[in-house]
Amino acid sequence: MHDDIERVLFSEAQILSGIDRVAAEVTEAYTGRGFTVVSVLKGSCVFASDLIRRIPIPLELAFVSASSYGDGTESGPVQLSFFPTGQEIEGRNLLLVDDILDTGRTLSQLFAELLKRGAAEVRSCVFLDKPTRRAVDFQADFRCFEVEDLFVVGYGLDYAGRYRNLPFVGALHRAAFARD
Numbered sequence: 001m002h003d004d005i006e007r008v009l010f011s012e013a014q015i016l017s018g019i020d021r022v023a024a025e026v027t028e029a030y031t032g033r034g035f036t037v038v039s040v041l042k043g044s045c046v047f048a049s050d051l052i053r054r055i056p057i058p059l060e061l062a063f064v065s066a067s068s069y070g071d072g073t074e075s076g077p078v079q080l081s082f083f084p085t086g087q088e089i090e091g092r093n094l095l096l097v098d099d100i101l102d103t104g105r106t107l108s109q110l111f112a113e114l115l116k117r118g119a120a121e122v123r124s125c126v127f128l129d130k131p132t133r134r135a136v137d138f139q140a141d142f143r144c145f146e147v148e149d150l151f152v153v154g155y156g157l158d159y160a161g162r163y164r165n166l167p168f169v170g171a172l173h174r175a176a177f178a179r180d
């Protein structure tokens with residue numbers, strides 16, 4: 001699996017120090033206010049689990065799934081299925097956590113839907129941000145790293161369902177794409 005990676009963009013140590021920084025920002029923003037971290041499945045589960053363990057104030061955890069019917073490396077229309085119940089959304093301060101902000105479609109749709117369902121406030125925290133790819137007007141409130149327009153895998157991010165368990169973020173060799 002590691003042989004399929006052409007270049008490491010963020011090492012495990014770089015990732016953890018980026019998360020320390022963002023966790024401190026999130027802690028400052030929510031101190032004294034209850035909030036719920038809403039992790040967008042499946043990609044953000046690795047990031048969310050490292051992030052929440054660095055936030056030393058009370059929080060709750062919920063999950064939401066947003067499936068995109070793209071071709072594997074491009075995101076397409078988004079279908080939302082919600083795991084949080086009405087009670088977990090209504091009147092709550094929600095922090096949507098996702099692996100990567102690309103076109104912005106996923107998070108902007110989730111934002112609108114959570115507000116429609118009665119959230120008091122919705123903010124977003126992303127592990128990676130590809131600002132050059134944005135198709136809708138959307139900015140994350142918190143982010144760990146900016147990345148160039150490149151398809152990346154690892155640390156939760158997959159290609160065809162694989163590579164989520166790599167402890168670093170890297171770019172795949174062309175040969176790894178060609179195999180599928």
Ligand code: 5GP
Binds near residue numbers: 100102106150151157
């Ligand atoms: P958006 O709706 O912002 O275009 O899409 C965000 C979703 O597209 C991410 O949660 C992720 O599932 C997928 N995605 C976008 N860029 C990449 C990438 O470089 N690598 C991987 N593995 N997934 C990506």
Ligand code: MG
Binds near residue numbers: 040041042043099100
């Ligand atoms: Mg995703």
